[in-house]
Amino acid sequence: MKNKITIATRESLLALWQAHYVENRLKEQYPGLSVELLPVTTKGDQILDRPLVEIGGKGLFIKELEVILLEKKADIAVHSLKDMTAKCPDGLTIAAVTKREDPRDAFVSNTFKSLDELPHGARVGTSSLRRQAQLLHWRPDLTIRSLRGNVQTRLRHLDEGDFDAVILAAAGLKRLGLGDRITSYISTEDSIPAAGQGVMAVEARSDDQETLDLLSFLHDEEVASCIRAERTFLARVGGDCKVPAGIYAVPEKGHISVKAFIASPDGKKLYRGSTEGPISRAEDLGSAMAGRLLDEGGRAVLEKLQKI
Structure with missing residues (x-):
């Protein structure tokens, strides 16, 4: 087993809280493990005088951390899952997702x-x-x-x-x-959350099986199923912070219920819907919800946004 894990993290107090949470859980699980934090200031943290949508989207909060992972300067990175883009870069994967804190x-x-x-x-x-x-x-x-x-x-x-x-x-x-x-x-009825809101994600290299195994105890599979629905929706609508869209999936005894929306930035056009189905079909439910809202009018809204 590895004797040391390095965690890449943003330098904000919230990001550090999340990194320390993972650090403490690792030390509790593996008493002999040394854990070190590698704080990083990302571009998203540096440029504060313009809306995030104007400077490249929420990926700016995690890009530098992902580069550090790929360069093997750190073993894992801890993120607020809602800050992550819909797909991880090649060579990286979400190794664990935690229980969801209040999503509202x-x-x-x-x-x-x-x-x-x-x-x-x-x-x-x-x-x-x-x-x-x-x-x-x-x-x-x-x-x-x-x-x-x-x-x-x-x-x-x-x-x-x-x-x-x-x-x-x-x-x-x-x-x-x-x-x-x-x-x-x-309420989540009046303001549908962002995909992954309230969940922490631990990202690691896809080929680092030893680290992936170390992190497995942190992973909440029920939450992960909901996240698969949410991130599948996000990927299909081209979702990052440039897209006014949200989705929230809730587990219910082997099923998940999903609600989502796509809207124009001014809120004048808003398309929303809900569905439910077996937790084993999480990705299908997320994809179907995206297709439905895109067909109802969301596609036209997103195409107009892309031209701006």
Whole structure:
């Protein structure tokens, strides 16, 4: 067995929390194992003055980590699964996915208790086209403004009065011990999550069987089945943060229920649907849901976005 594992991670507090979580689980499972963190500042962390959609998509948060893995400078990388592109680069694979933390979006405000209480024209901060489209579908009167940076930076902008409310992932706030900042939760009916939201993924080299075996105890197969449905959907719709789309799969006694949407960024056109089926057909369910929403109007929306 390997006597040392090096974990590549972003340098944000949330990313480090996730890397330390995996580090601690590895040390508990293998008491003699040495675990070292290799913090990296990614391009997505460096460029904060423009919306992510304008600078290349969410892959910018993980590309440098994946290069480090391929160059064998680290053995594994720990990601928020929702930050990953729909397919891993050649030579890499998702070795383990953890149990899902709260998948909901969180409404955070110092003045208002919920989305419904926001006044006409209220300024809402989010970095996500997925959130923007769903917010504007229900509340077209809101003023949506781009909000980049780590969790602490986003909360600081709220506290300094730049926004009336911000929308963040509940999982990240809870992992950082900031659950008390959550004013209210937005249900997964009103805001369908991003593929993989609330799940941590451990990425490794496909040919590093020893490391893959070491990580197997971390893997939650029931969550993995749901993730297969979600990522199959994401791949078929060409999904990254440039696409206002979301999907959420829930396991239910050998079956999974799936709900998803595709929308225009302004929320004026929103196509959503749901389905369910055997957990063994997870990929088929995700693909079928993508095909259905694309045929209903999502394809035209995405084609228009590609021309912008």
